[in-house]
Amino acid sequence: MFVLQIAFPGGRYFAATSEGSPTPEWPPHPSRVFSALVAAAYRSGAGMSAQRRQALLWLEAQGAPGLQTPAQVSTADAPQTYVPPADWVKTKGAGAGVQLEHPVLRWRQAHYFPQVVLVGEPVIHLYWQTNPPPDLRQVLDDIAAGVTHVGTSHSMALVCVLDHVPPVAGSTHYHPDPAGPVQLRVCLPGRLAELDQLFERTAPRVRRPLPASEGWHSYRQRGQLAVAPSAFEMIALRYAGPRYELTQAQALARCLRKALMSQLGDAAPPALHGHCDLPHLCWLPLADVGHRHASGMILGIGLGLPVSLSGAERQQILAGLANLSQIVLPDGRIGQLQLDPPRNTPRALQAATWFAAARDWATVTPVILDRPPRRADAPAWQAAIAQSLQLAGLPTPEQIEVSTYSEFAGAPSALAFASKVPRFHARIRFAAAVQGPVLAGRGRHFGVGVFRPLAAAHGG
Incomplete structure (x- = not known):
């Protein structure tokens, strides 16, 4: 057995479920832990070496781990906080492109700092049933020792490698289960190379693509009742442009499908064009409904990716989405799309x-x-x-x-x-x-x- 022990000396874990969301992430997603290990491998000691890369490649291929977490945690939404924005301001002359605080909206940027307060012992464990070769285990232990935080920089963490999961009174266990109701992000083979590519894109305001080597995995907490597994994984795209009502949902969905097919061309997988008996993509109108001031307008489109897709097909579709920023609407006008919803994500896009x-x-x-x-x-x-x-x-x-x-x-x-x-x-x-x-x-x-x-x- 291979176990990663993560202790939070401050008793708090800072991470959001999505960018700008007030809701904290819990439990920590395995893919986030892997990203922390990659950062430590580059930052600590002599930096990334061939042996460290080999150890991380072994870990990314192990699939979804089990988790042991404290049972008593506080996961309340974070309050809204206003902080100086430090936005990019367009300037002329030699100072062009310098990052400055906005001269007008200096104190008007709302932010959230979601956190989980660990009431019990502030330690979690991720564990796999497989064992790495002895030399790789030692390398992974060295990498883990260099981790300073998991989540945001506020989440100070101490990480080490164990060969068994120590019993912790009152702990909660999460087990991978296709029928589980809890969804956690797990890295897939190729995630290390993908993180390297993202790091190389250092230019400001780069549109960060949706991870292709990271997938949602179903978990069930010990003692939870089983439910039928979902046949789809949802990818939400925020829509901006001419207002569309739900009665026009089919037209908008077909425009998006056409745009994605044009991105992929002849390489489009059967799940996208639908010319097969296998499960294919579904398109959900994500509308403002369900509250007293609801407008009924479409705020985004949800892509339902069949979980039966192969890894290559899934990566192909996500790569097409990453390059898709606008669609041509039925009347010829242009609509804008955004993969990663910005701050204050509406419930309809979750x-x-x-x-x-x-x-x-x-x-x-x-x-x-x-x-x-x-x-x-x-x-x-x-x-x-x-x-x-x-x-x-x-x-x-x-x-x-x-x-x-x-x-x-x-x-x-x-x-x-x-x-x-x-x-x-x-x-x-x-x-x-x-x-x-x-x-x-x-x-x-x-x-x-x-x-x-x-x-x-x-x-x-």
């Missing part, structure tokens, strides 16, 4: 909003029935919706309510969606929790028939 595990779900966009019934009554419509869910590979709900209106404030009426086939909003309850996304009916891969956990119907 994967947990759509991919959570829940029993109760309701439609944001109506289900266009796959097989319209001959009878026009409520039981027939309920049976048709249940059939659409089954055709999408979902279990049959134990309860179905049909309506022309959504449970989510801001979502349009079902009749507002142009279709020659009957379409309905629905509220459903499964016998057991189902991991999102829940998509059903015709057009479910292009933003129609999209469900959202009902617990979020009044939460924003």
Whole structure:
């Protein structure tokens, strides 16, 4: 067994779930720990050597580790703090390009410093069942000794290598499980080379590409009930440009698909163009719905990548997304896309909003029935919706309510969606929790028939 022990002497772990988010990351993602080791390998001792690189290449290929963490932690959202921005200001002459504090907005930049307070013993363990060769184990121990922090620079850390997981009273264990509800970032083979490439891009304002050698892995906390695993991994893209309502979700999704296919050309994998019987990408309209001031406008587009994609296909699609900054809209205007949402990420752009595990779900966009019934009554419509869910590979709900209106404030009426086939909003309850996304009916891969956990119907 190979174990990394990480102690936080300050009793706090500083890291955010996403850029600018007030929500702290917990538990620490294995990929973040790997990045800390890479930084230490370059910074400590004589720097990166062939032997250190070999040791890190061995570690990145080991897959998802188990985690042991303190059970008692505080993960409250961080308050908003205002700090000097130190923005880049355009200047003329010899001083052009010098980084200066903004002369007008000096005290108006809001920031968050999310942190996890470790109430119990401030030590976590990442462990793999495999053992590295003895010489590589010693090299990894030397690299670990050079780690100064995990997360932001506030998270002072002491790291060492062990050969077993020491028992800690009241600890929590996270185990890799395809059906687990907890999603953690895990590095994939090629992550070290990818980090090297990112480091070389030192120019300011460079658009950082989405990691291609880093994937989300499902975990389950010991004692948690199992749920059906998600068939998709969501990548959120923020949309900016002409305002689009949910009724235009299909048109916007098809424009994005066309733009991505033009990026990849003939090399586009079958999961993107859909000319195959294998699972292919789905496009979710991420709209402002579910609260009293909801506008119903599309804030972004979520790409559902099938988890069955090969590593090469996944990297191919992510590479295309990294080069995609705008799309041509149906009316010829241009829309802007951003892979990494900026600060204050709306709930609609967070994967947990759509991919959570829940029993109760309701439609944001109506289900266009796959097989319209001959009878026009409520039981027939309920049976048709249940059939659409089954055709999408979902279990049959134990309860179905049909309506022309959504449970989510801001979502349009079902009749507002142009279709020659009957379409309905629905509220459903499964016998057991189902991991999102829940998509059903015709057009479910292009933003129609999209469900959202009902617990979020009044939460924003």
